[in-house]
Amino acid sequence: MKKIIALVLSVMMLGLLAGCGSTETKAPAPKKIVIGLDDSFPPMGFRDEKNNIVGFDVDMAREAAKRLGLEVEFKAIDWSSKEAELNGKRIDALWNGMNITEERKKNVLFSEPYMESKQLIFVLAGSPIKSAADLAGKAVGVQQASIAEEVVTKDVQLKNSLKDFKQYPDFIAAFMDLKTGRLDAVITDEILGRYYLSKEAGQYVAIDQPLGEVGVYGVGFRKEDKKLRDKVQAILDEMKKDGTSAKISKQWFGEDIVK
Known part of the structure; x- marks a missing residue:
């Protein structure tokens, strides 16, 4: 009888130890x-x-x-x-x-x-470009892997009408090329573009005609x-x-x- 009781107690102890072990190996919550x-x-x-x-x-x-x-x-x-x-x-x-x-x-x-997201055309102040139709024969820049790139790529008629379509690692590089005349227009997110315009007062203007569908963030x-x-x-x-x-x-x- 004593042997049976000892065996039962041993099994119970092993179970408790196994339970403790599983608690210790549990993945900690991310901090x-x-x-x-x-x-x-x-x-x-x-x-x-x-x-x-x-x-x-x-x-x-x-x-x-x-x-x-x-x-x-x-x-x-x-x-x-x-x-x-x-x-x-x-x-x-x-x-x-x-x-x-x-x-x-x-x-x-x-x-x-x-938040809503619109893709707008940005040009130098005084540019003759007033709408998407005016981009025909022009050099246009976008940020690589951006919604602007998707919008232009999906609009086959627009893309085929462009003289050049350039993708940049970031929008700042695109605006720099616009400023120096290597681009005629930049297409980018309205919020980003307007913020940039506020820092470069008088340099650029936005064309209030969204390209593609209005998106969301x-x-x-x-x-x-x-x-x-x-x-x-x-x-x-x-x-x-x-x-x-x-x-x-x-x-x-x-x-x-x-x-």
Whole structure:
């Protein structure tokens, strides 16, 4: 009888030890979120005169991370490789004025839209270009892997009418070529373009005729990270309800343009 009791106790002890072991090997909850962004996309995310990454989306992400109890790291990436960076787990989210498209939805899980996005034509002040039709025979620049590039590529008639269609690593390089006369026009996001115009008063003008459909911005996550996506979405909803997102928007745009 004593042997039987001893055997039972031994089995119970092994079970307890196994249970303790499984607790110790349990993966710890993440304490940091890494945000991937193009650091040359003002006013959403860019570097200031002190080389710090700042912007509307940066402020929104910083506040969201704070409410989630997470540290936040902003990592500048090659925007044309954004999905590879995300799905390669080098970053946890894409938060940088990223348009939600059906094509991107195949590889990225998005938050709800938080801002509208229009693609506009920007030209030098005094340019004879007044509409998309006037781009025929002209040299036009866009940022590589941007919605502007997609819009022009899909509009076969427009693209075929151009004298030259150039893709740049960032919009700043495109505007520099516009300024020096190597381009006749730049097509880019309205928010980005108008912010750039505000810093170069009198140099450029925007043509208020959107190309393609009006899009929307969203925060991008890995397909399998639905739990993280839902947590961030809940915080964004909370920030909108309590007026925090409106406050941040007014700091960057002078008005509340958050959806």
